Amino acid sequence: MGTFTKYMNLKYSRKEKALYFISSESGMHQLWKYNPTTGRKMQLTRLEQNVKNYWLEDEHITIAVDYHGNERNQFHMMDGEGIGTLIEDPDYFHHYGEYDDDQNIYTMVRNHHESSNFDLCLVHAKGSVRVLRTFDGPVHFISELPGDRLLLSKDVNNIDEALMIYDMDKDQMEDVPLPEARFSAFKFHEDRCLCLSDMHDGYMNVHEINVEEGSHRRLTAFEWDIEHFKVSADKTEAILSCNENGQSVLYRMDLETSSTEKLGVIGDGVVHSLAYGEGHELFLIHSSVDQPHRICRHSLETGEMETVLGNTDQASEVSWRISSYRSFDDLKVPYFIYETDQEGKKTVIHIHGGPESQARPEFNVLYYQLNRAGFQVVVPNIRGSKGYGRSYLEADDKEKRLDAMKDVIELRRHLMEGGMAEGSRISVMGRSYGGLMTLLLVTHHSELWTSAVDIVGISHLRTFLEHTPPWRRALRAAEYGSIEESGAFLDDISPLSRSKDISVPLMVFHSHHDARVPYSESVQMVEAMKGNGQYVGFTAYENEGHTYMHQENIDDMNSKILEFFNRTLQHP
Template sequence: MSKKQDESELLSFLNAKGAYQPRKIGKSTDFTFLANLTGRPQVWMLDKHGEVSSFHELKDRVLQVYHSPSGKHTVLASDFEGNEKQQFFLTSDNGKTIEDLVISPEHFHQFGGWSPDESRITYASNRRNPGYFDIFTLNIETKEEVTVFESQTNCTPLTWTADGKRIIFTYAVSNIDNQLHILDIESGKTTPIGDVNIPARYHSVQLTKDNMSGYVVTDEGRDTLAIAKFELKKPDSLDFIYKSERWDIEEVKISVDEQYLAFSLNEGGSSQLGIYSLRKNTVTNIKDLPVGVYQSLQWLTDRELLVGVTSSTLPGDIWKVDIIDDKSERLTNIGVSPEVSHLWVEPELCHFSSFDGLEVPYFLYGKKSANQPVMLYIHGGPESQIRNEYNPVIQYLAAQGYAVAAPNVRGSMGYGREYVQLDDVRKRMDSVADVNYLVEDLVSTHQADRDRVGIMGRSYGGFMVLAAITHYPKVWSAAVDIVGISHFRTFLENTGPWRRRLREQEYGSLEHDSDFFEEIAPLNHTEKIQVPLLIFHGKNDTRVPVSEAEQLTKDLESQGKNVELIIFEDEGHQTEKLENHVLMNKKTVEFMDQWLDK
């Protein structure tokens, strides 16, 4: 295959599109969804013929869509060149015209929902102080803005109660834990949901129309996330109604007639869709859906659900599920890529035993023969998880003859509370040791070529790459760091104030752990690096400042090491623009081809 043909095939992998985040419009069965069909994510819908049509196109990417209860109004959330500082825009004619609604470009905004009568929205913003998020309401007609709650941390409104008098909001406690509180708008009084004395996660709040009770996903007093019920009159007491001792509940959504709870269960990186009958207290598992990850559950009718589905061989599409007959229908076909989909491969779910006997899971793509070159792909977070989802770089590397291993090392989400805390603070390097043991497993169990092992990762995964090549320098042949952390001290000093406070719960604090930061910092061990290093970073990154890449590159260049830094001037923490996405992944594959010498 010629070089030109190689580039054409790579573009086919990278240009694969997906539809995600379905949002029902009012009481109709119409819905919008997001898709990157034009170079950046925008809002789309299906017309009466089932064809995709534009809802409205903004200048920059659309991050979220919020339809009012009747569907008359819609708020679109967008940022500027990847900086994640969401601004809100309003349309009241199904996207035909749009107006600025909440605009303060230097500040973050987090949407919290429409009031039941649709006259107001609520949101949080850090306008008063960069490190504090306060809660506001805004009348969409008069544009009157009212501060209804001031906080000393990061809080986000989630939903209004049915009487429109209260707002439920989440209050960040640590990098993973939060609290839920009910805010009385008139008095300013707050009441907690659940036991605030027990560290826990809470999300996916669903309230009943009678203003009496609600449901929430939480791990209060448990290892895994489960579904609990609470009463609004006594919300501190939770009654668990459905749980799995091994896996986390991901999302829950109450049906229109309030007879069912639809939920997704994360089983080792793939989803199971379940329907819990509130009347019978029984669970039915839906089988007629493709294996993959299910997101953004939306009830269309009393018996029909919208589900966003993605998998390793599906970039993303929207399905409709009949819960009574257990039948599904694919509504969009944006994830269809006939020119390249025949090359996509399903991963094998594997496990290895790490240095202390901990069983660590990983997905293995493209394993074909002995002595293959192998790439390790490390996820970010660290409280994230490699899922059974489409990744164009992994798929392309597998198609080119690489075996690709994507692990969920200790500290990853999806395996319970105990597992996610195994790398906290001074246990940080245990997760890096997991990566080293993964290589040993790939060599011994899957006959990977020990002399042709590459590693790449994004964000915290970028730190893992840098830590691996400095603390285990002889293992690797090439490395790619994307928006990674080179020193936790400088990262914490330069990241956003509100993010710093939460990140210190995971990484350690500047006050108490600076000695440990110095001990493990890749920036302090650059003389050990023996492999070529390719670095990417976004100039507008508000999470991991671009200075993390610049200081590392400068140090390596002063030593004459093989390093290349590419800064995207119009990107943030994510790489959204098509031309940048293509350049980054093309360079990555060419880089690995060069240094892994296939």
Template sequence: MSASRLAAAALLALAGAGAQAQTAAPVIAPNENLVAEGIPAIPASLAEDVRRYTESRSARFFDWHPTRREMLVGTRFGETSQVHEVRLPMGARKQLTFGNERSGGAQWQPTRGDYLIFSRDTGGGEWFQYYRLDAADGKVTLLTDGKSRNSGAHWSRSGDRIAYHSTRRARSDADLWIMDPRNPSTDKLVAQLPGGGWGVADWSPDDRQLVLEEFLSVNEGYLWLVDVATGAKRPLTPRGGEPVSYGDVKFTADGKGLWVTSDHGAEFKHLFHVDLATGAFTDLTPSLRWDVADIDVSKDGSRLAYVTNEAGVSRLHLLDTRTRRELAVPQLPTGLVAGIQFHPDGRDLALTYVGARTPGDVYSIDVTTGDVTRWTESELGGLRSADLQEPKLVTWKSFDGLEISGFLTLPPAKFTGKRPVIIDIHGGPEGQARPLYQGRGNYFINELGVALLEPNVRGSTGYGKTFVALDNGFKREDSYKDIGALLDWIAQQPGLDASRVMVMGGSYGGHMAWALSYLYSDRLRAALPEVGMSNLVTFLERTESYRRDLRRVEYGDERDPKMRSFLERIAPLNHAARIRHPVFVVQGLNDPRVPYTEAEQMVKTIRANGTPVWYLLGKNEGHGFGKKPNADYKFYAIVQFVREYLLK
């Protein structure tokens, strides 16, 4: 071919390539904070298709203003959740904190309300710092050292100090510190506390003592009194005997007793009065067959509000502390009630409500009249709440006859025939699936016709202290078998397609997704483990030191040769060759709980076997994706994955 004809052919080829480039459909690229491996190009049209499901917002209650009927809430207007002020019911949310990182845990100074404190970490690493924000000029001041993990701040009654825990002295210990936030130089170590499970519960009415909770496991804890001036501490609850766990703890108004939630002498967490002089426990809810999950006491001590968790559904209660009789209180629709707090006026009780059709909003109840006031109305991003599906409680028998329950959300009636199923397993494992707003998950239900099943396998909270301990140590595989029995149950349901099942979960739920992938690979279409442990031995060796001993109680001590051998035997990493279905792995680089190495060692091993693996790593994320741009891309990729491997 002549040189001229070669040049002409080259020009034609370039012109054709240019035309193809002009007509090629645009795609969504991962942003600079994401590493995406094995994930195919995502068409930009998908973002428009799912947009309504990515734009919902929520609000959660933080604190009342001490002198005005105003409150602080947490909500997201930009990329991350920030602290906002709401000055009247349904009023505008005025943003107070700004930045690329989430802000949370905001509390007004409790007597004047001229400044507030809030917490923030960096990149999801959970090394939380406290800051002061001055109401007059919005100036923000760092209060803590900028390096350690600081948590659990509680204000003194006089409002001149906060007590909190810090790992500043030793990375593995949560020591007790006290500071006047107006003057950070007053920061003082009050008591050295071994271990990472300590928490400030309350100040005494005279501000001379603190009650602390020492958390060893979901089944075992202890209460201590600390002298604020000297740091001397004395135990309130004895060691030895049957383990007891504690939840919320508040001083009585006279300082002579405590209001406590505990499973002391009971299967579930009840509400108790504890006499500090005698140590006597008085059960105020003796007939209750559910957990008391949350309590608060009015400033004058005359009323106590508490929330029970009844099969995952919250129920609000009000108690006259003098007569110890229940008072009438209105109920919100089926869902979750959390963060209850009395206003200093003693009348208004604030709470956060989350339901299947609302992503989370703030309400208050006038406990003298029963009037309910809505403070926020969060957007659903263009969705109609009436179009969202309500979950229903289902049960099945496991391999040993134990009844297991969960929540099943079916797609709308327009989808006919057997429906594919996503099994979404909660984290913890000391957690619980509850009938809550599904967020982006509503897309799979409403638009793709997928049934969502959220199981509460043994080891979940909410079903008593015996149930929550049934997966500990050498019993770990029994929780895997609960899902095996669920797969059998799915096969028996006329509306569910047992040939199209995907399993997913985050944290411990991610570990379950890994384990089920090797145990039941022939019965699963795909798996999506997020921040999940692939080997409990390497996880325990690498998780942050302040939480390592707490996790050993649950999973077993990998330093014991017999336990180590067992954990290695059941490790998904050591059975990766049995995983033959596609896997989508999601991980945060800065995760202090489940190090990113847990994901990467599994990705490498499965890929070597030739199994399809999609991998998404968030370089500025920790234990889950908290930044909206990252969460949006993750969701687009999950939709692609579900369409490709579950629905086809």
């Protein structure tokens, strides 16, 4: 069916007039460079591990690499002489902050894998580390401020952050008097600080804030989340990518008047990354249901857009649409569907992870391959998904967990009543939190499904909270409930407690270096089912983490899932 390249993380170097990006073209994620003038592309790294991120400095590039997807990023420096090690301490997760070219010093945050503490550090380019301050939970570097001060944020729950200022000379912290909210994409210019935040009404909009006084004003009023906010080199305008019911819509914003103009550039799909080029030139990574990832160049002057890098293998056209249904409590739940015109439809419902995430009509190789093989793929954004406002995001918290499960059951009913699916040929699958939801559905309501696939899913919320990294435990408790307050509820609903009730074939995938959902979550579920004499298949990958990044493993998993559904969704 072809292998499709994935492009990620565009950055433009005005000094070199070159475009940088991460690509999976080699079978792993490596750093590449593209010259828009000559059309030449070049692979810059050939590392044994995947490149997770990178930062363009004045004289070198800083590269983040982890070990088999364990998310403990280690940092390397690449210059004209090759790649050297900056930080190589595999017991720590490292989070990039900022590089000071004059002092040859990095600001970083690190976290030991067994600790809840986060260290704010200064790292000399030769590798020596100086801890400035230790925090008792996740902190994130935002920016340097005048007077040797740093703007930081601290996670207060699974969604919100609080802003604070750290004075390096005085070793003092000061809270920024702004509401706890979601914050991202900070832009500083002269006396202005712009950012994205949902502190006004639960939707991510552009705000102008004063971190000294705590004053703020909202500059845009979209009732959707803005996901990308890129400011031009002359600071006069910005490009916004707004997530409107899952699809990306681009706007041009005048930063003096705050007025916005819709750009009719993208017909459907998702913009994954944006970067200003020269003058009025814009580069973007785009994909849609049947359009594999591509890098495009758009002229803001003429409105023309062209693909400059794309996939050699082309995808066939897919019939798909976005729709919605009413759940058990009349909540409107959106979904999108890959349709098929075959009789006796075989339907797979896929539930996304997070849960604070969102399924979107981007190019998904597994969905595409399932659809090409004759399956109808239905992808809901059940309650708890982001992209639809704060109340929707919080509608599945704690004791409301099974309400999200009921959303999937109501989707099944909706498909059947609308003549879109046959009750005897509907299977369910999901990844991460979607894996938990899949296991909940086949333990609480096994009679509704033909078969199921769980990928890196949670099998018991108590053991998940006990074994996930300490700093994540408190944040995830805000979503699932704590062991102390909700332990009995977690024990009662968790799939492992009800594993004997599964009456359909189940296939499970996991990986040994998963830093988010422990590998033991799948092992204990598989062992319980085998002990009960139930049908369960299990595949574990030695060199992956929570997100699979090696093409051979992705191909192996997808082929096994296709074979499994082909076998289990035949007419009884």
